[in-house]
Amino acid sequence: MRQLPLFLAAVLVLSASAAKKSSKKWAAVEATVVDQKGNPVEDAIVFTLDGTSSRKAKTIVMVMKDMDFAPKFVAVTVGDSVSFPNRDTTHHHVYSFSKIKKFDSRLYKDGKPKVVKFNKAGLVKAGCKIHDWMKGTILITTSDRRVFTDAGGVAVLKVARGKSVRLGIYHPRLRGKHTKHEVDVALRKGKGTASWKLKLKKKKKKKSTRNKVYY
Ligand SMILES: [Cu+2]
Structure with a gap:
């Protein structure tokens, strides 16, 4: 039983070094998305164009x-x-x-x-x-490195650590080609920031499909 604390200490040291290793592998990019009026955009999807699955x-x-x-x-x-x-x-x-x-x-x-x-x-x-x-x-x-923005128009995307990363963005109401909005984001000490101002189409009212005849 006396050896237990030593064993625990060893586990702690090992898990701490594993955490350090994984943080060396990854970087976090904070993305902020607003619309043409400067309002935060929810449900925009931010993704990396680098890497495979x-x-x-x-x-x-x-x-x-x-x-x-x-x-x-x-x-x-x-x-x-x-x-x-x-x-x-x-x-x-x-x-x-x-x-x-x-x-x-x-x-x-x-x-x-x-x-x-x-x-x-x-x-x-x-x-x-x-x-x-x-x-x-x-x-x-x-x-799989993609994430949706929250109600505040913000998303944090985990990407492979390096000097920079190329990111893409898409929103179902985006006007024009989404590929025009691809950007290279510089990474420093495992961190980076990206921001987009997107032109969005107006929200559509849902059409009622009731009382119609289909074939
Ligand atoms: Cu159909």
């Missing part, structure tokens, strides 16, 4: 429900797939003409959903050929 690929679900995609926006990593189960009682036909990934499900209702694997980073817009207003967006990034 070594984790197992996942399948993320974007359902088609109540005549729309839910959620309307998902962020995935290169190698991941998105599944589009149809939870409506009508047929849907999910497709995309995006350069990053073109796909076409043909009409389906029940049974096996369309599953699309994404092998390139970028932005993919999906739609339904029957119901024009159905619009889903998939952002594919090279690694």
Whole structure:
């Protein structure tokens, strides 16, 4: 029993050095996002353009429900797939003409959903050929290093430690190409800051789909 304190001390020293090692590996970038009026922007997604993912690929679900995609926006990593189960009682036909990934499900209702694997980073817009207003967006990034801004328009992103890091940003209501907003952020002593002023479209009021006939 006398040896226990010594053992504990050894564990503490080991865990402290492990923490030191991991802080040497990572840097934190504080990102601040405002709109054209200077108001904080919530739910902007900030991501690193450097690095790759070594984790197992996942399948993320974007359902088609109540005549729309839910959620309307998902962020995935290169190698991941998105599944589009149809939870409506009508047929849907999910497709995309995006350069990053073109796909076409043909009409389906029940049974096996369309599953699309994404092998390139970028932005993919999906739609339904029957119901024009159905619009889903998939952002594919090279690694899992991405984070959403909070209500104050702030996000802290953990990135690989180095002299600088290249970051991208996206928001579902962003005007123009999101790739125009890529920036190189200098890192010093494991820290960096980035700020964006984005032009956003106005929030849309949700269209009622009740009392309509679909085919
Ligand atoms: Cu549809």
